[in-house]
Amino acid sequence: MTMYEPYPVPELAREHKRFRYSSLWTFAKQDLRLLAFLLLVATCIGLGVGYFWASIFIAFLIFFGFQLRSLYMVNEWISNRPYDTPPNLNGIWGALLFNVYRAQRQERIVQAEMVGLIDRAQSSLVALNEAVVLIDDLHQIEWCNPAAENLLGIRVFDRGHNILSILRQPKFIEYFNHIDQAPDGIKIKSSIFDDHYVQIKLTRFGEQSRLLVAYDVTRVHNLEQMRKDFVDNISHELRTPLTVLSGYIETFTDQEDLNPRWKRAFDQMQSQTKRMNALVNDLLLLSNLENNKTIAKNQIIEMPSLMNQLFDDAQAYNADYGHTLNLDIDSHCDLIGSDTEIASAFSNLITNAIKYTPKGGIITIGWHDDGVHGYFTVQDNGIGIDPKHLPRLTERFYRVDSARSRATGGTGLGLAIVKHVLMQHGAYLDVISKENEGSIFKAVFPKERLYQMM
Known part of the structure; x- marks a missing residue:
């Protein structure tokens, strides 16, 4: 006994x-x-x-x-x-x-x-296919299941060894030291098998102990890469024929002796060609963002200058809508990032507000900070959004009202582009909206992205 x-x-x-x-x-x-x-x-x-x-x-x-x-x-x-x-x-x-x-x-x-x-x-835990590793306060391995050897190369007799001496990839070390910067974990290439990928998620418990969970995401990675390659290739392939079509349609439309019946048809063709061009351009931009093309994210963006440029562009775009546009800047901080990407994201938020607000609305574009975060805001008094749609707004091709989106010429990729731009700058999009009361789209930037002249 x-x-x-x-x-x-x-x-x-x-x-x-x-x-x-x-x-x-x-x-x-x-x-x-x-x-x-x-x-x-x-x-x-x-x-x-x-x-x-x-x-x-x-x-x-x-x-x-x-x-x-x-x-x-x-x-x-x-x-x-x-x-x-x-x-x-x-x-x-x-x-x-x-x-x-x-x-x-x-x-x-x-x-x-x-x-x-x-x-x-x-x-x-031993029966799981996912790797589970307990790491103590000194970063030493306390326990691991058999799957940890297959996925990460951590063996039973590695107990007591420092985890960073076994998983040496710089990406993992950076994640291990700054867990909060990647709440969903990271994907790294397997050091055991070629062309395999592992998703790793760390969770703190106790004082400084950590629980590591890892699983094989090779199939998902390959499918995602196939999707990206397909989108990238098809977008490039569509560009040339669309450019040719657009050129011929514009040539026919400009003829003075064109039959009015044909003119209306060519006008519609030109409108749809422009819409397809916009879709292709957005797909290529989104593909570049997802593939993490090396674009510098350390430029100092002069926010007063950018905000005034965006406001001028918005006024030109607003000519057909008749909204009242306001510009509100009460921050002395500039922004650190990619000027082209940031301008593209902010412009998407502004044009969305203009397109989806009934004529004669009031739209306010703002840049603010509270010492901890920087905020780019676009506020409108339009029809608002049902709260049930808010969690899915940044999904590609997701539309709250499909008929209305087609009428305004939207591609359904604008907010997906905004999301990826903000993610690459350590920021996120916060949306506050009520039906028939308007919406506030707020891009929230961390303190590390703010720059203030001394």
């Missing part, structure tokens, strides 16, 4: 079971009865032999001798045989032994349950 298995109820426990809910006085009476018996015998003997007080003294000595013997047996059991059945004692010491043994037995039952739970949890 192991120390974690439940012990049978000992004889002593059965004998004292009836005292479980009794008061201490019930147990003390056994000692008092013994003391009274000894004093009675001592009194009779003392009065008979003429040494009354000496007999009483001897009776107390005998009583304390019994108590010292019980104390010795209790100490012997606790010190040398704590897992054996306790000695059978009466009185106060018997009650003490019973309560200690009962508490000890309950503790062993709880321990056994905890060990069983840990064993089941460990067995479950």
Whole structure:
């Protein structure tokens, strides 16, 4: 029988079971009865032999001798045989032994349950196809399951080694030291198998301990790469024929003697060709953003100049809509990033607000900061967006109202482009909207992206 298995109820426990809910006085009476018996015998003997007080003294000595013997047996059991059945004692010491043994037995039952739970949890982790690694406060490996060897090359005898001495990829080391910058984890190339990719997610627990979970994403990576290659290739292939079509349509449209019936058809063809060109350009831009093309993200963008340029472009675009445009700049901070990408993202937010606000609306473009974050905002008083659509707004080709999007010539990629631009600048898009009350699109930049002249 192991120390974690439940012990049978000992004889002593059965004998004292009836005292479980009794008061201490019930147990003390056994000692008092013994003391009274000894004093009675001592009194009779003392009065008979003429040494009354000496007999009483001897009776107390005998009583304390019994108590010292019980104390010795209790100490012997606790010190040398704590897992054996306790000695059978009466009185106060018997009650003490019973309560200690009962508490000890309950503790062993709880321990056994905890060990069983840990064993089941460990067995479950061992059976997983995903790699699971426990890392202590010193960055050393505490435990790993068999899948960790297949996916990450971490073996059982690597326990006690620093995780960074085994997974040495610079991308992983950067992620390990700055977990919060990649809340969804990172994807790295496998060091075990060629052309394999592993998604790694770290979670903090305790003080500085970490739980690492990794799984093979090779198939998903390959499918995603196929999709990107297809979009990139088809977009390039469409550009040339669209350019040719657009040129011929424009040539025919400019002829003065063109039949009005044909002119209307050519005008529609030209409109749809422009829309397809816009779609192709957005697809190529999105493809470049997703493929992480090396575009410098460390330029200092003068925000007053950019905001005024965007405002002028917005006024030109607004000519057919008749909105009231406002510009609100109350920040002295500039932005660090790619000027072309940032301008493209901000322009998308502005043109969206203009296109999807009924004529005669009010649109305010702003740049603000609170010392911790920088905020580019576009606010309108249009028809707003149902909250159920907000989580999916940045998905490519997702439309709140398909008919309305087609009428305005939207490609369905604008907010997807905005999302990728912001992600590459450590920023995110926050949307606040209520139906029939308008919307606020807010690009939130971290403090590290703000630049202020001293």
